[in-house]
Amino acid sequence: MAGKKRNSKSGSKSKAQNQQSAITNHQSVVGIIMGSQSDWETMRNASETLTQFGVPHECKVISAHRSPSLASEFASTAEERGLEVIIGAAGGAAHLAGVLAAHTTLPVLGVPMRSEALNGLDSLLATVQMPAGIPVATLAIGKPGAVNAALFAVAILANSRPELREKLHRFREVQEAKIRATVLQ
Numbered sequence: 001m002a003g004k005k006r007n008s009k010s011g012s013k014s015k016a017q018n019q020q021s022a023i024t025n026h027q028s029v030v031g032i033i034m035g036s037q038s039d040w041e042t043m044r045n046a047s048e049t050l051t052q053f054g055v056p057h058e059c060k061v062i063s064a065h066r067s068p069s070l071a072s073e074f075a076s077t078a079e080e081r082g083l084e085v086i087i088g089a090a091g092g093a094a095h096l097a098g099v100l101a102a103h104t105t106l107p108v109l110g111v112p113m114r115s116e117a118l119n120g121l122d123s124l125l126a127t128v129q130m131p132a133g134i135p136v137a138t139l140a141i142g143k144p145g146a147v148n149a150a151l152f153a154v155a156i157l158a159n160s161r162p163e164l165r166e167k168l169h170r171f172r173e174v175q176e177a178k179i180r181a182t183v184l185q
C-alpha cells in the first residue's frame, strides 16, 4: 500500500502526521477530527471524556472541503498508524464524517456541530443520512454528541480491554448514584 510505504522505516512522515495537533499522544487509538478550529470548543468535551478514561487520542482540524486530500490521507492511513476509532465532527453541510468513513473500515462516529443558520439540524441530517454501504454512527448535536461519541469509542475499545470495561461500569455506577442521591428542594 502506498500509505504503508510513506510510513515505513524511511522515517518520512505523512502530511497527516506532520500536522500540528491540539493534543497528540504517541500511541493514539482514537482520532478526534473536526472541520474547523471553531468546532474545538464543543469537541474538547470528547477529548476530556477520553482523557477521563485514560484513552490515548489525538485531536486535529481537517476539513473535508477545505483540505480534501488531507482528509483522505488521514483516514486511509489511520488503521496502520494504530487508530481504532475515528470521531468526525463538522457543521453545516457536514460531510466530514462520511468522507473519513469512505477511506477507512475503522468505525467512524459522527458529531453534528450546532450551526448558526439552522441550529445544527443541517449538520445532523448531513452526517446521519449516509446511503447504505458506508456507515457513520451519528450522535446528538453539539456537546452531548461530543461526550457520547467519546463514551461510544470507549465502549468499542472496551470489547478487547477488560480494564476499560471495568472503568465504563464504574462510570455508569457513579452516574446512577448521583441520580439516586438527587433531592429536589
Ligand code: RP5
Binding pocket: 034, 035, 036, 037, 038, 039, 063, 089, 090, 091, 092, 113
Ligand atoms: C464546517 O463548517 C466546520 O466543521 C464548522 O462547524 C463550520 C463552520 O466553520 P468555520 O467557518 O467556523 O471555519 O466545515
